[in-house]
Amino acid sequence: MDENKRHRLVILIGSVREGRFGPVVARWVAEQARTHGGFEVEVVDLAAYDIPLALPAESPKHSGDAYPRPSGMRSLTAALAAADAFVIVTPEYNHSYPAALKAAIDWHFDQWTAKPVAFVSYGGAAGGRHAVLHLENVLTELHAVTVRDGLAFPNYFTAWQDGRPVDAGTEGYAKTLLDQLAWWTATLRAGREAAPYPS
Structure with missing residues (x-):
């Protein structure tokens, strides 16, 4: 595939808590995405x-590139914009997603617009599904398109071993997620390139 046409996927680790499990999950997801090849x-x-957590008074929707983000966020904004x-x-x-993730979302606007978002969640009995339901609402407000089939890992502390899910069949579910994400990515990128998204 032409390098200029390759689809850029950002895997976002949403937890900043000490001792978090997110980097383990993200490494595995990245491995699946690289194997997928899309x-x-x-x-x-x-x-x-x-x-x-404190945001400026003006909305990023109306400020564009002039939105006064902290300098330490510059490379994050660039990664989200390029994705x-x-x-x-x-x-x-507590039946929702981390505050750091909400803050990162709220500091940005156009970076999410007309782009697909898939979810991989983990937690106790619910496997992070409550967090995903809340994120779907938030990202829809930002004109992102959420992918139906995600991955959830209930009781992740027993569902993973040596950096991988214990259930080998999980790779098949990951492929379905990535296939759907690739379809939406190609479709929405073509749409963005053909015409500006109506705001």
């Missing part, structure tokens, strides 16, 4: 960035 893969770890698609790796905290 993406140029970048793992973005929110723990590496300065993401304040054609996202996989968000998230745990579930």
Whole structure:
């Protein structure tokens, strides 16, 4: 595939908590995405960035590139803007997703528009599904397209061993997620290139 036409996938680690499991999940997802072959893969770890909870008074929707983000967020913004698609790796905290992830989403606007987002979640009995339901609502508001088939890992502390899911069949589910994500990525990228997204 032409390098200029390769689809850029950002795998976003949504937890910044000490002792988090997110990087383990993200490494495995990145491996699956590289094996899939439809993406140029970048793992973005929110723990590496300065993401304040206090936002400026003006909306990023109306400020564009002039939005006053902290300098420590510059490379995060660039990665999100360059992405054609996202996989968000998230745990579930108190039946929702981490505050750092919400802050990272809220600091951006156009970076999500008309791009597909898939989810890989982990947690206790619910496997992070409550977090994903909340994220779907938020990202729909930002004009992203959420992919139906995700991956959820209930009781992840027993469902993983040596950095991999214990159930070998999980790779098949990952392929389905990536196939759907690749379809939406190609379709939405073609749409963005053909005409500006109506705001």
